[in-house]
Amino acid sequence: MAAKKKVKIFKNLWNKYRLSIFNEENYEEVWQLRLSRMNVIVFFGGFSILLIALVSVLIAFTPLREFIPGYPDSQTRKGYVKNALKVDSLERVVAQWQRYYEDINILLNGGEPLTGRQTAIDTVKPTAKVELSPSEEDSLLRMQIESDEMFNLSVGSSTTKKSNIPFFIPPVKGIITNKYNPSKNHYGVDLVAGPNEGVLAIAKGTVILSTWSLETGYTIAIQHEEGFLSVYKHNSKLLKRQGEFVNSGDVIAIIGNSGELTTGPHLHFELWHHGATVDPAKYIKF
Template identity: 45%
Template sequence: MNTNKKGKKKLARKLLHKYRLVILNEDTFEERFAVKLTRLNVFVILSLSTIILIALTTILIAFTPLREYIPGYSSTALKKQAIELSKKTDSLQQVITINEQYFASIKRVLEGDVNTVIFNKDSIIKAAELDVSEINLNPSREDSLLREKVDKEDKYNLFESATAASNFVLFPPVTGTISQLYNAEEKHYAVDIVVAKDTPIKATADGTVVLAEWTTQTGYVIILDHGNGLLSAYKHNASLTKTQGDLVKTGEVIAISGNTGELTSGPHLHFELWKDGYPINPSTFIDFE
């Protein structure tokens, strides 16, 4: 026990033993600076200095732009650009998905893949049995205001809409003999024009190519979007001169006539017109002969 106490006292004396740090002028040996120190003071000062240095370095790296120069840290500008690009990519993906659905629906309609509407017989009978006297047929205030607004728009836009419609002219894609007329009852929503093989097929109006590909039944098909819900389709072509996304002018050659596809019996053009998703008779607007 005495030995341990002596050892502790000796260590305490070493730690608390005072030293004098003196700075002298080398030439005159004049004392410029002097301070009393102990081993314990030196250890405490060095420890505090190390802690403060580490803290300042951490703060400097965490809260200043200097961290961008340290390997492994990403730039703030790069992070901002990455976020903006991610948002734009997501928006473009949504637009692409909507366009693909739109083109797929157009393709199904033009190929005649239209599902028959299924009616619920029970609901129709139930609706027919309703007493008309029990139904409130008086228009609401909102309905009356809407009707008045629509009447005013029709009144003042009559001549403007008539002028726009009269200026819209469709160009015949080809001239020839009509072998089969438009017949909605037989689901033949087109006009078939007999032409010589390799006859140039021209755009009926200005527009954008929304579909240009090969199908088993109708061969090479090209579809143009003319705006305002108007589409034109050209089928059974031997080849196409335009691709999807191209802009075309009225009368510009977009395909070469042929006899491709299963549903054909000779060189001809199968020409369709669609307005707002409904087929219309091309002969009403175009003279093919």
């Protein structure tokens, strides 16, 4: 019975019907249409498929898609690309600054920086040592030039032009109790001054480190011109923050006795030039 009922329903889809339109006044037939249920299904189904295809084409190949909520327009997509490039550049800059601060921390702990280190140096064969002894004419010419330039105080001399070393002032008014001795891993000088003495910036520059560590206590470092870096350790208090600009003579810290490596109230002062430690006494008159 169920099978016969399904067959009957399927046959009914093909039964013909007539749709007529009559004039209400004289009942004259104006328009008629013969159709079946299957014709109606096919017509509306085809019309729906055509409408969906047309709308899809309009959205895919015309600017109308930009009016759809949530769909990015051309300017937004350009912004996405621009922001992606900026993020990539910022990642490289952050990585460079990260390596830079790692080198600073290594320098403050008495190590050797990793940035710029070349591993191929050891494989290069050392060149033969050449000893050049000055001739008699060269020695006479050197003596003559030195005697002529001995009392030359001209500011525009070649010596002053080649010398780009900034003028440094002493960080504190005190005496040196421990001199610069890199053979014993002492890469600076220890200065003893009065209690609560203010520590001064030796020259203008930017504070690149202002922190506390277990070994060196309150430590501050300033980047100066011409590749110089000054480091002040074992302070009792820091008065400048990282990123601040300081002038020569500005009070940046208070002398103290912080950190495990200290032996008493003093300032451990270091001076670096292009990543290499130098004797501060050769640049500053304490």
